[in-house]
Amino acid sequence: MIPDEGLQAYVRSNGECRHIILVDPAEQEPEVAATRVLISVEEGSKMIFVGGSTDTSNEIVHDTCLAIQEALELRVFAASQNPEQDEDRWKIPVILFPGGAHAISPAADGITFMMLMNSKSRKWLVGEQLRGAPHLLEYGIEPISTGYIVCHPGGKVGEIGEAELIMSGETSLVKNYAITAKMYGMSTIYLEAGSGAESPVSKDIIEKAAEITGLTVIVGGGIRDAKSAATAAIAGADWIVTGTVTEELSDNNQLRQLMREIITAI
Ligand code: 1GP
Numbered sequence: 001m002i003p004d005e006g007l008q009a010y011v012r013s014n015g016e017c018r019h020i021i022l023v024d025p026a027e028q029e030p031e032v033a034a035t036r037v038l039i040s041v042e043e044g045s046k047m048i049f050v051g052g053s054t055d056t057s058n059e060i061v062h063d064t065c066l067a068i069q070e071a072l073e074l075r076v077f078a079a080s081q082n083p084e085q086d087e088d089r090w091k092i093p094v095i096l097f098p099g100g101a102h103a104i105s106p107a108a109d110g111i112t113f114m115m116l117m118n119s120k121s122r123k124w125l126v127g128e129q130l131r132g133a134p135h136l137l138e139y140g141i142e143p144i145s146t147g148y149i150v151c152h153p154g155g156k157v158g159e160i161g162e163a164e165l166i167m168s169g170e171t172s173l174v175k176n177y178a179i180t181a182k183m184y185g186m187s188t189i190y191l192e193a194g195s196g197a198e199s200p201v202s203k204d205i206i207e208k209a210a211e212i213t214g215l216t217v218i219v220g221g222g223i224r225d226a227k228s229a230a231t232a233a234i235a236g237a238d239w240i241v242t243g244t245v246t247e248e249l250s251d252n253n254q255l256r257q258l259m260r261e262i263i264t265a266i
Helices: 008-012 030-043 058-080 122-139 155-160 171-183 203-212 226-235 250-265
Strands: 019-023 047-051 094-097 111-115 142-150 187-194 216-220 238-240
Touching: 008 142, 019 030, 019 216, 019 250, 030 047, 030 058, 030 250, 047 058, 058 094, 058 238, 094 203, 111 122, 142 171, 171 203, 187 203, 203 216, 203 226, 226 238, 226 250
Parallel strands: 019 047, 019 238, 047 094, 094 111, 111 142, 142 187, 187 216, 216 238
Antiparallel strands: none
């Protein structure tokens, strides 16, 4: 659901570091995804990304977005009937995090509309965007204009996206990418280490990117615990994303505990 202040204002850096749960629709049934999202939101997640795998069909993505939206709407309604509860806490945006021009659902509130800035391939710089944009316009899905920058070790997205990976010492380079993103009018940059990365984006890289004012900084890939989440937050991340570590936990109590630890730490 789109928060009352509007999506762009909500996503914009607000001086706090907030948590995003990334749900991969290829990894679980829609109802399971919705339950896991509710647990995360109860523990303090403030945005939901849907996507991840490169070959997920539109139908699966759509069913997952619908199930999550319905679950959140029910919570908003329940809270609106109870004067002791705050319904705004359930108005959490469901954002597509696409692996290409496929995997788009009109049930989503928005999309990270990304340029993989350090790709060597036209396909990831502008090609997939060209194919997807007319559908986003038709469905009324709001873009969050995002410079996507893949850092070492990069993982599958680094390979498929033909990225010239940013190495941990290349702080000037990442700063220049951030300046470039801002000059393109992008609102956001996403520093990505790759899903399931052995090591997250380094502190120095995040700090340098965060120096550029007026950009919202998302950091993801390989964040698995409170310590790595806190490191990214202290370095200046506005949002941190966890995907793999939450997908690995089939026990909802363990998921709740981990979410609590990570969100408390940031
Ligand atoms: C992947 O940044 C996201 O695109 C999340 O990474 O799966 O390692 O949490 P993880």
